[in-house]
Amino acid sequence: MSSRNQELGVTRKGVSEREVIASCESLVREYTRGSGGGWFGGGDLPTVRALDGVSLEVRRGEIVGIEGPSGSGKSTLLHLLAALDTPTAGELRVAGEDVGRLSERGRAKLRLEHVGLVFQRFHLLPSLSARANVALPLVELGWSKRKRRERAEGLLDDVGLGDRATHRPGQLSGGEQQRVAIARALATEPALLIADEPTGELDTATGRQVLDLFESLGEDHAIVLASHDQPTLAIADRVIRLRDGRVQGAAR
Amino acid sequence: MRVPGRVWLRRRRALVGLAVHRVIGRLRSSPQRVVLSVLGVALAVALVVAVTGVALGLTAESVVQNDDTDFWVVPEQSTAESVAVSSGGVKLGDVHAVSERIERDERVDYATPVALSVVPVTDRTTGETEYVLAAGIVPREGQELFGLSTTPLAPGDPHYANGSYDGPWTGEAVVNDAAASVTNTSEGEELQVARTGTNRSFHVLNVSQGEAGFGFGSAPIAIVHLSELQSVTGLAGSDQADQILVSTNDPAVRSDLESLYPHTTVVTKRGISAQQASTSNLPLAVGLSALLSALVVGVLFIATLMGLEVSSDRATLGTLATLGFASRSRSLLIGAETLVVAVVGGLVGVALGAASIGVVNRVVGAQFGIAAVAVFDPLLIPYGLVVAAVVGVVGSVYPIYLGRRTDILEVLSE
Numbered sequence: 311m312s313s314r315n316q317e318l319g320v321t322r323k324g325v326s327e328r329e330v331i332a333s334c335e336s337l338v339r340e341y342t343r344g345s346g347g348g349w350f351g352g353g354d355l356p357t358v359r360a361l362d363g364v365s366l367e368v369r370r371g372e373i374v375g376i377e378g379p380s381g382s383g384k385s386t387l388l389h390l391l392a393a394l395d396t397p398t399a400g401e402l403r404v405a406g407e408d409v410g411r412l413s414e415r416g417r418a419k420l421r422l423e424h425v426g427l428v429f430q431r432f433h434l435l436p437s438l439s440a441r442a443n444v445a446l447p448l449v450e451l452g453w454s455k456r457k458r459r460e461r462a463e464g465l466l467d468d469v470g471l472g473d474r475a476t477h478r479p480g481q482l483s484g485g486e487q488q489r490v491a492i493a494r495a496l497a498t499e500p501a502l503l504i505a506d507e508p509t510g511e512l513d514t515a516t517g518r519q520v521l522d523l524f525e526s527l528g529e530d531h532a533i534v535l536a537s538h539d540q541p542t543l544a545i546a547d548r549v550i551r552l553r554d555g556r557v558q559g560a561a562r
Numbered sequence: 563m564r565v566p567g568r569v570w571l572r573r574r575r576a577l578v579g580l581a582v583h584r585v586i587g588r589l590r591s592s593p594q595r596v597v598l599s600v601l602g603v604a605l606a607v608a609l610v611v612a613v614t615g616v617a618l619g620l621t622a623e624s625v626v627q628n629d630d631t632d633f634w635v636v637p638e639q640s641t642a643e644s645v646a647v648s649s650g651g652v653k654l655g656d657v658h659a660v661s662e663r664i665e666r667d668e669r670v671d672y673a674t675p676v677a678l679s680v681v682p683v684t685d686r687t688t689g690e691t692e693y694v695l696a697a698g699i700v701p702r703e704g705q706e707l708f709g710l711s712t713t714p715l716a717p718g719d720p721h722y723a724n725g726s727y728d729g730p731w732t733g734e735a736v737v738n739d740a741a742a743s744v745t746n747t748s749e750g751e752e753l754q755v756a757r758t759g760t761n762r763s764f765h766v767l768n769v770s771q772g773e774a775g776f777g778f779g780s781a782p783i784a785i786v787h788l789s790e791l792q793s794v795t796g797l798a799g800s801d802q803a804d805q806i807l808v809s810t811n812d813p814a815v816r817s818d819l820e821s822l823y824p825h826t827t828v829v830t831k832r833g834i835s836a837q838q839a840s841t842s843n844l845p846l847a848v849g850l851s852a853l854l855s856a857l858v859v860g861v862l863f864i865a866t867l868m869g870l871e872v873s874s875d876r877a878t879l880g881t882l883a884t885l886g887f888a889s890r891s892r893s894l895l896i897g898a899e900t901l902v903v904a905v906v907g908g909l910v911g912v913a914l915g916a917a918s919i920g921v922v923n924r925v926v927g928a929q930f931g932i933a934a935v936a937v938f939d940p941l942l943i944p945y946g947l948v949v950a951a952v953v954g955v956v957g958s959v960y961p962i963y964l965g966r967r968t969d970i971l972e973v974l975s976e
Binding site: 414415418420425446447453458498 | 568569570572573576577579580583584586587588590591877878880881882883884885886887888889890891970971974975
């Protein structure tokens with residue numbers, strides 16, 4: 311069990327009794343290789359199975375790590391959990407919604423309201439200040455300017471960047487940019503936080519600060535974290551190991 | 563999934579605000595493409611403003627050709643048509659005194675009352691009665707009316723004699739070809755008025771082709787001294803005329819003219835032109851051609867450059883999609899950005915167009931001695947902006963299409 315859960319006094323039994331935020335059952339995702347369809351497209355194009363029968367449950371207050379070599383299906387699983395993609399087969403539920411049955415618009419709404427994403431390369435908008443970047447999802451939610459500003463400043467305070475609110479990404483260090491990205495991911499108070507190699511672009515010390523931030527997020531979120539990096543995965547309550555699109559095992 | 567109206571509106575407003583913010587941000591960080599887009603629209607709008615200005619100028623010239631009068635004071639019931647046609651309706655009174663008073667203003671080159679009346683005259687050959695449109699004015703050197711020079715007429719209005727109408731009768735007339743033809747008169751001959759109670763006649767000093775607007779090309783016209791026309795038509799009683807023509811280069815004179823008489827209207831050349839624009843198809847065709855060219859050039863320019871901008875900014879669109887921005891919101895953002903760029907281009911274009919009109923007028927003035935060939939009407943400002951907005955809206959279709967085609971997963975894996 312991670313140090314975080316030890317501090318929180320959360321037992322395995324305690325976690326298992328909590329609300330399921332995301333779950334998948336026999337999840338399959340296949341991709342077609344090459345360009346098919348259209349007027350002149352070929353008929354039978356080869357398919358690649360990126361995920362092959364993955365089953366998983368993520369509960370509130372839990373940090374789940376996903377590890378595996380390149381091409382093992384980590385990113386595919388994250389994209390499906392984030393409702394950025396739809397499964398070829400199997401069932402996937404996020405925040406109670408069946409992702410496979412949602413329209414593109416429905417999936418966008420699901421992401422907006424229930425999923426926060428943190429990327430390896432931060433993906434901040436360079437022309438906007440840290441505050442405006444954090445407030446971005448609230449624009450789509452239709453919040454008033456004053457409320458957006460208050461919420462963004464509060465979140466920047468929480469991640470220790472209250473004094474950097476007006477700085478643009480180019481004026482911030484890598485660690486600071488990742489903290490802004492985490493604040494942005496938390497703006498809509500999502501139940502599920504998904505992080506893809508969140509420390510991949512950071513040095514060890516800065517990476518540690520970001521991991522501490524994830525650990526401090528408390529019991530309101532479920533976090534799914536994909537990484538190659540063992541110290542990063544060490545903050546997880548359990549780690550799912552993927553190989554060739556299948557779950558090879560889990561470690562606690 | 564229905565969103566309450568207020569939230570919907572706030573979201574749209576915030577997205578437009580974000581679009582403005584991003585355009586400004588891009589102008590600061592990597593302005594090349596945005597500046598090129600702005601310049602593209604600006605050139606298109608400048609073209610449409612400048613050419614429309616020339617078209618307006620052409621219209622003005624074609625209606626009041628070589629006529630130095632800038633303002634026409636007419637009775638309120640009159641229309642622009644009645645500036646040239648005696649309507650037989652309400653007339654202005656005490657016109658000599660009023661015109662003299664107007665002329666005392668330093669900003670005014672000259673002012674003359676104009677009485678228009680259809681006068682019966684005797685055909686010298688057949689003895690039959692024919693009709694000419696007589697215009698009574700107070701002539702000045704170098705003045706023209708209906709394309710006829712009034713220079714041969716003795717300056718001033720001697721017969722008026724301060725309102726006593728007993729001054730010397732000059733009997734001078736300048737007529738056009740049509741009048742000479744219908745009355746069978748030529749230079750140096752007499753034009754006998756065929757009206758009971760008068761045996762007055764006019765001596766034809768000059769016959770010229772002349773040219774009048776409003777389709778008067780072949781109408782018989784004679785220009786005579788005002789008081790003499792008043793005497794033969796019975797308008798002398800209250801010193802009446804149909805309008806007062808005022809020549810000035812100062813537009814501010816207009817407000818003073820408006821307070822001259824109650825129930826009168828001051829018509830400008832442009833006012834007349836606007837009502838008569840349809841009589842000349844060339845300026846309209848020129849203006850429409852410029853509009854279509856500007857729309858095509860502007861749309862191609864902005865669609866291409868904003869399309870490139872969207873392609874190079876796929877990461878942002880991908881990020882917005884991952885954050886939960888619906889496809890419609892992302893399209894609105896792209897559309898608003900394109901529109902913002904187009905409107906900024908429109909503002910620059912209107913300024914450039916106005917400057918172009920100034921330059922054209924200066925060059926034409928210096929080369930050909932013509933005062934102004936193009937007119938900058940204040941309405942060209944909203945016109946240019948509307949053209950820019952149309953360019954923005956139509957030009958946003960392609961960038962929006964590219965934005966919608968952006969594959970989020972592909973962008974995230976880059």
